[in-house]
Amino acid sequence: MEMEDSKKKKEKMCTKEEVVVEMGGLNEDVMLEVFDRIPIKQLTQMKCLSKGWCSLISHYRRSKPRSNISTLVCQYKVRYSAKNSQVIFYDVKEQVGQEGEIVLETLENHSLSFSIDNETFQLLGSSNGLVLYKIYNFEDHTFIPYVSNPILNQWVSLPPICEDERFICIGLAVDAGEPQHHFKVVWYPTNTVNKYSKHVCCEIYCSDTGTWREKRARLFNSFVALPLLVPEYDPPISFFYRKGMMHWVVTNIMVVYHFEDNFFKTISLPLYLGRLWESEGYLHYVGQYQTGFAIFKYLEDVIFDTEDNEETHSRKWQSKHYIEFCTFGYVQFCDFNEDLQELLLIREGTIISYSLETKKWKKVLACKLISKNKSTSDIVLGVFAFSFMQLSGINLPSGGQCKLMKPNSESGVILEGLDS
Structure with missing residues (x-):
């Protein structure tokens, strides 16, 4: 046993010496400082250079937190009997644990958490640092979209949408390369995208005008479109925005809208109800x-x-990873952290991360109870986790028909303490 340990230590020293030679004789401390300047993704790819590189980089990743992307968790709890929603935000970041290992630490962000006297609050998704929510208005049977910047705790109330909220696809578009306070929100009725459709009517909200504008767009590949009726989903239909296009995952179909060229397109997905x-x-x-x-x-x-x-699109989906987990049951996929190469997902109120780098699972967060009364039967629990760039100093616009306010401000509710 001692001989094996001695052999392993000797091999480790040899591999590290090889790296030192390759780095021009720099000592380990200097090399770690060099690693600080290399993006995590590229640093991980350097592991394949040699055993020495793999050992040194793995040691670095286990001992030092690194990410310029934060993970934010939003947990909302709805009590129908009290007509009340409680919204709790958590910050999830890499920290150095007691034994020097990197751990995921979850801390409640009290400045962002709030309560509202409305039981329909729902988080819909995020785009490049801004987050989209909705609240149903019982007085006029409309629902109000909200956009927020979690870093600055700013909220914008958009003009209400006069449509059945259960049967629409909605998404938030923020271009990372442009001033972040400009954004668009687009929605369309799900039952208008079907195999008989040639055109789709959608509405687009632009932050620079502050109003909704209706557009009629051409629909391509409708032969792979959805059935005439799309059921209500919980969680809601997910969206993802990139390079001027909005993408929605609806059953086993990806619906794409191109803003500049004003067209919709449907593409079959390899599996049902996933995440982009x-x-x-x-x-x-x-x-x-x-x-x-x-x-x-x-x-x-x-x-x-x-x-x-359809055959052309099927060939364009290339399988990259398969993770076997037979006892996992149904999961809700949340987001992917590009820097840390971690996939975030939820099962039974627990947020779990899977690292493509280490091939390991980590428990991130278990939800709190909404009340000390565990027998309460009219509670709906929603959890979302998403990664975003730190957009400090970005102010949301409030021109046109939108209002710069938090949801609770309209109802006159004072922020309450949250039950633990």
């Missing part, structure tokens, strides 16, 4: 099998071809 994100400049998708889940890469950088057939 961007990595390495390409669109990625994760979906669940009975024995685990798989990650796919869409081989084209953009989706400009309007007349592609």
Whole structure:
């Protein structure tokens, strides 16, 4: 046993010496400072250079937190009997644990958490640092979209939408390369995208005008479109925005809207009800099998071809990873942290991360109870986790028909303490 340990130590020293030689004789401390300047994704890819590089980089990743992207968790609890929603935000970041290992630490962000006397609050998704929510208005049977900047705790109330909220697809678009306070929100009725449709009527809200504008767009590939009626979903239909296009995941179909060219397009997905994100400049998708889940890469950088057939699109989905987890049950996929190469997902109120780098699972957060009375039967619990860039100093606009206010401000409710 001692001989084996001695042999391993000797091999480790040899591999580190090889790296030192390759780095021109720099000592380990200097090399770690060099690693600080290399993006996590590229640093992880350098592991394949040699055993020495792999050992040194792995040691660095286990001992030092690194990310310029934060993970934010929003947990909302609805009590129908009290007509009340409680909304709690958590910050999730890498921290150094007691034994020097990197751990995921979850801290409640009290400045963002609030209560509202409305039981219909729902988080819909995020785009490049801004978050989209909705609240139903019982007085005029409309629902009000909200956009917020979690970093600055700013909220914008958009003009209400006069449509059945259960049967629409809605998404938030923020271009990372442009001033972040300009955003768009687009929605369309789900039952208008079907195999008989040639056009789709949608509405687009622009933050610079502060109003909704109706547009009629051409629909391509309607032969792979959805049935006439799309059921209500819980969680809601997910969206993802990239490179001037909005993407929705509806059953086993991806619905795409191109803002500049004003057209809709439908593309079949490899699996049902998964999640989209961007990595390495390409669109990625994760979906669940009975024995685990798989990650796919869409081989084209953009989706400009309007007349592609179904067989062409099927060939463009390339399987990248398969993670076997037979006892997992149903999961809700949340987001992907590009820097940390971690997939965030939820099962039974617990947020879990899976690292593509280490192939390990981590428990991130278990939800709090809404009340000390555990027998309460009219509670709906929603949890979302999403990653975003730190957008400090970005102010949301409040021109046109939108209002700069938090949801609770309209109802006159004072922020309450949250039950633990």
